[in-house]
Structures are given as C-alpha cells and as structure tokens.
Amino acid sequence: MSVNAELRAFFDSRRQQIPADVRAVMQRAALELADSGQADQALSVGAKAPAFTLPSATGRTVDLAELLADGPVVLTFYRGAWCPYCNIALRSLQQHHDAITARGARLVAVSPQIPDESLSYAEKNELAFDVLSDLGSDTAKHFGLAFDLPDDLAAVYAGFGIDLDRSNAGHPRTMPLPATYVIDRDGTIRWAFVDTDYTTRAEPADILAALDQLI
DSSP states (O other): OOHHHHHHHHHHHHHTTSOHHHHHHHHHHHHHHHHTTHHHHSOOTTSBOOOOEEEBTTSOEEEHHHHHHHSOEEEEEOOOTTOHHHHHHHHHHHHTHHHHHHTTOEEEEEESSOHHHHHHHHHHTTOOSEEEEOGGGHHHHHTTOEEEOOHHHHHHHHHTTOOHHHHTTTOOSEEEOOEEEEEOTTSBEEEEEEOSOTTOOOOHHHHHHHHHHHO
C-alpha cells in the first residue's frame, strides 16, 4: 500500500469520530490555508537549500553542509509526534530507509517540537534517521514553509489534548507545511513535494526515483 493510500484510509476511519462542528473548523482552516498561496512561497526545484544547524533528538548537532559533504540529503518537514498523519509518513520513510541510504543519501526529518518529544517518538518507532528540532520553525521559515494556525483550529487541537505550547517550547501556533526535498551535494533542490494538506505526503517511491536521477 502506498503511503497516501494508508493516509486516506486513516482519514476516512477517523473522520466519523470527530464531531461535525469540529470537522467544520478543520475543513475551513484547510481551505483557507490552501487558498493562501503559502505552498507557492515554498522553495522548489532549482533553489538553493538554506543552511541550517539543528539539534537532534539524541543531543547531537546536525549541520546540512556536513551532511551534503557525504552525499545527497532527503529532508522532510513534519508537524510533530502528536500528528498521526506525520507518524504514518515517518514510519513509511523508515521502511524505505535502507533503500535511501543504498543510494548514498541521508534522510533527515525536521519538526518544531522539542528534542525530548522527538526522542520519545524516534525510540518508540526505532527510527534509524536523525529527527531534528526546529524550535520556532526558523528553518521552516527559510524554506518558505512556516505558517500560523488560526485561533479556532488551535483551540480544536487543545481540545484534543495536544499541548503545543509545551511540545513546541512556547511557539504553539507556528507549523511547517508537509514538505520533502531531495537536495544534491551542491545544495541545490532537485526534487520537491510541498502541500498544504497535512493528510497528503511524499511517496517514498517518488523520493527514490528522484535519487536515482541524481545517480
């Protein structure tokens, strides 16, 4: 099953469990974000990837330039461990991790949550790739991906028991769009997936095909 088929199946099963008034808030926010042009502001193929140095879940510091010195980088942005759609996407990437590294590339995931949150998720799911903390979403902003949740949607998440103020270290409203980039060794973005719809993600097969093009 493709990752997007799995995401759609989860969406369909989850949808009926959410009250109609809450669904309405979520749908309205999704439409407003789609209409905002935010995805068009994101970096795309041919752009230079902004430099970053971010802490990993295990306490290491990860620098994009150092990663690129060893080969291409697959960089994926996600909202956090509280997001079930993100978790499905990350598990799918883990399943394809060996195929990514076999092509000489490094896989790195970035979210706005604190390292402890990332560590708990990485350990639980035995992720073999670096999970980095982009507190305040500064790196996401440089990629043109950061946006602020509207008040009513933030209230919905709080009602679900999601404490974004804690997990995002005082930056509860700022999120990245779901995005995945294949970055060549010279720092050029060679393939990009960006979508305002958090229920849709890059297909690992497409990522692998993009890496094959680099080879």
